[in-house]
Amino acid sequence: MLAFVFKRLVWAVILAWLVTLICFVIFFALPRNQPGSNRQGIVAPNLNVAYDLNSDSLPRQYVTFVEHVVRGDLGESLRTPQTVRSMIHDAAPVTLTLIIGGTIFWLLIAFPVGILSALYPRSFADRGLMVVLLIGISAHPVWLSLVFSYVLGVKAHLFPVEGYCSFVYDPHSSYQCGGPRYWAYHMILPWFTFALIFAALYARMIRASLLESMHEDYVRTAYAKGASRSRVLRKHVLRNALLPVVAMLGMDFGLALTGAIFIETVYNLPGLGHVLYQALGTNDEPVILGVVVVVAMTVAFANLLADIAFCILDPRVRLRVPSEARGVSKSLRRSPRAQAQVTESAT
Numbered sequence: 001m002l003a004f005v006f007k008r009l010v011w012a013v014i015l016a017w018l019v020t021l022i023c024f025v026i027f028f029a030l031p032r033n034q035p036g037s038n039r040q041g042i043v044a045p046n047l048n049v050a051y052d053l054n055s056d057s058l059p060r061q062y063v064t065f066v067e068h069v070v071r072g073d074l075g076e077s078l079r080t081p082q083t084v085r086s087m088i089h090d091a092a093p094v095t096l097t098l099i100i101g102g103t104i105f106w107l108l109i110a111f112p113v114g115i116l117s118a119l120y121p122r123s124f125a126d127r128g129l130m131v132v133l134l135i136g137i138s139a140h141p142v143w144l145s146l147v148f149s150y151v152l153g154v155k156a157h158l159f160p161v162e163g164y165c166s167f168v169y170d171p172h173s174s175y176q177c178g179g180p181r182y183w184a185y186h187m188i189l190p191w192f193t194f195a196l197i198f199a200a201l202y203a204r205m206i207r208a209s210l211l212e213s214m215h216e217d218y219v220r221t222a223y224a225k226g227a228s229r230s231r232v233l234r235k236h237v238l239r240n241a242l243l244p245v246v247a248m249l250g251m252d253f254g255l256a257l258t259g260a261i262f263i264e265t266v267y268n269l270p271g272l273g274h275v276l277y278q279a280l281g282t283n284d285e286p287v288i289l290g291v292v293v294v295v296a297m298t299v300a301f302a303n304l305l306a307d308i309a310f311c312i313l314d315p316r317v318r319l320r321v322p323s324e325a326r327g328v329s330k331s332l333r334r335s336p337r338a339q340a341q342v343t344e345s346a347t
Contacts, residue, residue, distance in 0.1 A: 004311055008222055011305045019296040020069055027289050028053065047285040049074035074290035079282045083267050084290035087275055092294070094271035098263065099256050101187055102194030103249070109133075109199040112208025114241075115233070121211065136196030141259050144193045145266035152189060159189045162268035191266050197259050198252065202245060209241040231291060243314055250306025254299040 026045060048054045051068055053061040068074065074084035113133065115124040136144065153161035165186045169178030177186075208220045213219065214237055261273030268274070272291055279287035 005308060008304050008307045012300050015300045015303075016297055016309055019293065019300065020066050021062070023289060023293055024065050027285065028061060028065065029058060047289065050078070050286045058237075069293060074160070074293070075286035077279075077284055077287050079279075079284045079287075084286050087273065088294055089286060091270055091272045091275045094269050095257070095260055095264070095273060097167075097183075097187060098190055098194060098269065098271060099253075099261050101191040102198075103256070105191045105195035106197075106199040106202060107245075109195055110202035110206055113199070113203040115210065115238075117207040118210035118214065121207075125205075130200070130204070133196070133200030137198070137200035139196075141193065141197060141262040142266055144196060145190075145263055148189050148193055149266065160186050161189070162266075164269050190263050190269060191268075193263055194256075194259060198256070202248070205244055205248065206241050209244055210237055211239045213237045226228065239313065243310060246306055246309045246313060248305040253302040254295070257295050257299075 009248060028051075051065060053064055072085055074088070076083050077087065080087075087302060113129045117129060120126055149161040162165045163186055165177040165182040166177070167178070167180060167183045219232055219236055222236055227235075257273070261277060263269070264271040264273035265277050272295065275287060276291045278284075279291070
């Protein structure tokens, strides 16, 4: 287990290094002459000035940029009197709240729908539920957010249409409300909107995994031993259905952050998506670069956690090849006579 985690950690570090290299090429190496950086002898603030990279060679600029990223020093915003680090520090909890809560919502929707559809395939309930979820995945997040805000917020007055409340009430905070109850009350519509984007995809995947697993030999053996249907589903089938879900959760984390940009903008949530949207509108390059680096690093870390969880759930994953097996395979490759002996013994 430790060897597997170490290997995945090494790959995560390599991926993080590639992220810094790609970001440096896109933001620093390619746009050599940034417009407005020097007009009439007055140096306007730009990305190179924010990272103090004007007087160095390109390799030295990259080393300085990596040092800034490792220290967490992502420069200062060109449009607001704040550091990029403080802006991301304030916005990241809101985005994580939206993504984690929305993920729990879509799993709570996808698993019952997927299980019901697998138990009663091609039934009216199967087709009806899938049609409803496919409408959610086909619609744009902005359209879904506006529809839910208008129907459930403006017309029905069930939920607030915008704003954010802190989980812990702080009278000195910029938020006008706080506490777990008001926090969840303001996040229900964003969570539900976020969940509908992915619920149909995961429900169909769970349905396909369950239908495949329910016809395996070990399931027939469990039924032959007298196990009930609920026990077979709980002990044997659902465990295998979790494997593709865990694998896709790590890969979909970056896509989830993309959907969060639209949802945070419509519901006026002060998260990373809202910060990035404002920075793109004002061409605030240090903020754009900081959000891109943080999101890419978070996706790499999420994939590492998904690999570890996949290994824990599936004991068939071979973490390393035993030394005995390696020795046998080497001897077989070297000696044709040994291969013949093994073939004869097998027959």
